[in-house]
Amino acid sequence: MSQFLGWIATLPAWLQIILVIAAFLAVIGLLLFFIEIAPRTGRRYTAVRLAVCVLVPLIAMLILGSVIWAALIAAVLGGLFFLLDYRSRQGAGYLFQLVGFLAPAVILLAIGLIYPTIGTTIQAFQDNRSRNFVGLDNFIWIFTQPYGIRVVVNTIVWVLIVPTLSTIFGLAYAAFIDKSRGEKIFKALVFMPMAISFVGASIIWKFVYDAKPVGQEQIGLLNQIVVWFGGEPVYWLQNSPWNTFFLIVVLIWIQTGFAMVILSAAIKGVPAEQLEAAELDGTNAWQRFMNVTVPGIRSSLIVVLTTISIASLKVFDIVRTMTAGTNETSVIANEMYTQWKGFETGRSAAFAVVLFLLVMPIIIYNARQIKKQREIR
């Protein structure tokens, strides 16, 4: 392997790129090939499997230069194939295949999600170096001093305002442009902020909010307007509590596009006959919207609301980029990072647990609503 890498390093840069991509594609292709042929029956596929069992260890030996590794890979591969093949032919194979094919995902989830969750939860009850258990000290610290409370309150403010306003704006916009001329262009305009990274959006808005002292030329859009109208430049991001709202505007700006696209598609899914029936039932446009369209897109509304709620609970980039949590704008995700950077692993983990607990009810609600909707449709 190291020889191989060493050899690649001696090649010109463009060839390196091509080779790395080719190697990547080869690995992916090989994986797909395995997945495709493993469950098939027939003599030809058995032969292919046999060939794979011989060739893959050989290639591994060439690359890794180690007989032990090659033998190990051969054993694992052969055993896996044999089991899947044998069991699937025995009739009881369904469970075996299920386990066989689910295992990689489950293992990755366990390593990437479940293990860290448990680990973080344990750390939340330990001291700053994760050595001794300190009980609820970290949580007490969060909820007993104004700064910690402020962080939690800020997060709650985000969660209350962003989903509500984004959804209302997105829904109104989607309803207004529905079936209008140039609908696609209108949609693209509002959807575009979605395509910008949070950091990019934050920098854009940082410029919008930028303030220079009186007398100097303003480079921030908002302050330029204020100055034009004869006002004095305002330090938008420094005056609490309004600075939090100015940060919130950025996320609303981003999420409105998401809400609009989903809700627009949902609005188009409301049967025309239902609207016509309501029209004949004597409703005006607003009554139709409230009595037919909104109930008709209820499930999409819930998905949008919960998705944006979770996004605003986890908001980090905007706060980090624009204020780094100064001037009382910090939120839980930002504080997690700040505390961890300040060698307070315990407090950082405690914040993470609080965040996790706040997200949980939303996800449970979402899942239950999706189940409920099935009763109507």
Add this chain to the structure above:
Amino acid sequence: MASVTFDKASRIYPGQARPAVDKLDLDVADGEFLVLVGPSGCGKSTSLRMLAGLEEVNEGSIRIGDRDVTDVPPKDRDIAMVFQNYALYPHMTVAENMGFALKIAGVNKEERASRVLEAAKLLDLEDYLGRKPKALSGGQRQRVAMGRAIVRSPQVFLMDEPLSNLDAKLRVQTRTQIASLTRRLGVTTVYVTHDQTEALTMGDRIAVLKDGILQQVGTPRDLYAKPENVFVAGFIGSPAMNLFDADIVDGGLKFGTATAKVDRETLAGASGKKVTIGVRPEDVVVAKSGEGLPVDVDIVEELGADGYLYGHTDVDGNRVDIVVRVDGRVHPNAGDKVVITPQPDHIHVFDLESGERLSKKAVETSK
């Protein structure tokens, strides 16, 4: 309750040369059950939607009673419509669905409940008032849609193929229910269907449309016994009327080897030397041999009381298919050769070019 008048009403969809509904002139009397029937794309649904206000009227006008409603929005027309797929509000219970129009109209809760209950009793829906549409069968949903229309006691009922989503047996059952219900309520009803059996069984009068043009309006008996043109003749009746082109000869018409006596006055109006003759399957006499048109029997459909004989004959080297009604007990079998003659009083003669009816008198004497 009120009459409905279409006065040269047209609907032209943007970008289309041919109107979807072309100068429709139609009067529906107060309390009448009128059926709009025609093949798909004939403009029957469009006409109904124009009356509902869901389609624009590009030319002409529409009146409900004495009121010109051409430019009145649907909500102010005081009409109720039953849609093909019922268009029930899925998030509302049956009672809420039925009472929705009243709620919008600002009727108070008690009266709403009593009117809904009344309609539900009429339709056998009392036990389902608390259910959502999803928990109902197709027939029940259909009744809820009817109930939604009845509760409002509107001026006019509009029904757009309300039975097409039901199975055959339920359709026959419901069709009688709807017909008797609307008559009992005495509400003017305009009913759209593509099924001529439905039209014949339900309508006080039937209006036949084709390509947006009204072909004929009349009672079911009129349309069956005296179709005004070839299209109506072929559309009304099942199995369809036998229609062939025949030569005018001295004293009548010649078709293949057979001749039929038709009086001179009838044929005088013909524009050419050929006409189209139409004979209903039941107006044909079948014999083993003798004078008439020889027919090879392809198949005999048994329907119990009677049967339908599907056969063909050769006329100048062309195959012509013929349907004849025969006795259910005694009839020829597939492969037999028979000879048929039409009953002279029941021959319909149409102009070959225009398709218009020529033999008006022939029918009047018949029944």
